[in-house]
Amino acid sequence: MPQTKTSIQLIRELVEFDTTSRNSNLELIEYIKGYLEDFGLRSELVYDATGKKANLFATIGANDIGGVALSGHTDVVPVDGQNWFTDPYQISESDNRLYGRGTSDMKSFIAICLAKVPQIIDLNLETPIHFAFSYDEEIGCVGVRTLLRELANRKNKPRSCIIGEPTGMRVVRSHKGKISRSCSIHGLESHSGLAHIGVNAVEAAAEIIAFLKREAREFKNNGPFDEEFSPSYTTVHTGLVRGGTALNIVPKFCEFEAEIRHLPNDDPDEVWNRMHQFIESEILPEMQAVFPEARIEWKELSVIPALATSDDDLLHVAQELSNTSGTACVSFGTEGGLFEEIGIPSVVCGPGHIDQAHKPNEFIEIAQVQKCEAFIDNLLEHLE
Incomplete structure (x- = not known):
């Protein structure tokens, strides 16, 4: 033995x-x-x-x-x-x-x-x-x-x-469940003195991150709520941002990672769908008006039911x-x-x-x- x-x-x-x-x-x-x-x-x-x-x-x-x-x-x-x-x-x-x-x-x-x-x-x-x-x-x-x-x-x-x-x-x-994704924004580099001919990837990322923050605030203020969880609502969080090379260069690239930790009965896809509608209607048209090849790409990092x-x-x-x-x-x-x-x-x-x-x-x-x-x-x- x-x-x-x-x-x-x-x-x-x-x-x-x-x-x-x-x-x-x-x-x-x-x-x-x-x-x-x-x-x-x-x-x-x-x-x-x-x-x-x-x-x-x-x-x-x-x-x-x-x-x-x-x-x-x-x-x-x-x-x-x-x-x-x-x-x-x-x-x-x-x-x-x-x-x-x-x-x-x-x-x-x-x-x-x-x-x-x-x-x-x-x-x-x-x-x-x-x-x-x-x-x-x-x-x-x-x-x-x-x-x-x-x-x-x-x-x-x-x-x-x-x-x-x-x-x-x-x-x-x-x-709670969790979905995390990374976002890559591809813009156009230029001298910051000629910012109008560049496409600022960091600023585009900032607008998307701000949209996600508004979603997070909406959940915090208006729910839905389940008091058995702490916190009692779905959370939306941006945890990592990388972008830019120097202050006097309009950045051509930025990436960030965000996650949603959702209550079992919440559908996180609703948040992503609203965000993509915002990008398609507000962010991409402005970027592509200056640089048609500008794009925003997403990669799924994890899905935990x-x-x-x-x-x-x-x-x-x-x-x-x-x-x-x-x-x-x-x-x-x-x-x-x-x-x-x-x-x-x-x-x-x-x-x-x-x-x-x-x-x-x-x-x-x-x-x-x-x-x-x-x-x-x-x-x-x-x-x-």
């Missing part, structure tokens, strides 16, 4: 892998695969197009019936430019907290799942437990889509899914397992909506807190690890 490891031991080991989304996650995936092989378990790897990243799917128990999936992402956000007082890839323990990149978001959940493997095997459950560990969640839930395409048409796909994103072990039934858990029984059971009453709605996105799209009802419930995620000196409280361990113990008892 292989040596068993505690959750905290495994958290220490998983954090040591730098799985920032720009990097390969294969060393971590191979580690998990080897760990499971030591217990006689087979893993299925689903790679990206480059072969440098992979999802892992593994089953404990019968693989001819549905079961429960425990899902998490293996990638983490960068530490670049952040002021860490410890090595972010070495766990530092202080005041009953574990500090390190990914402790809260969300390697601790994966480690706890792995630590429970011997217990799950010993129980010999009729209902299987599946592990679904993805790549590139942090850059738009990219990786899990390749795994879900594999699972979608299987008769034995999981009947339900628990996604261990950091919720403080509260059960989350719903979250909103989550609205479709199974009331799953919600009820999850609350019992977590020893909490009531459920929550959150404004951050997860892979849950994608599982729901292929017919796998999902909830979000995991250790740690989202307000610790992505920050320098990210940490998880050991008490949160223990609560998650108890949650999985309760799940296994429920399935016996």
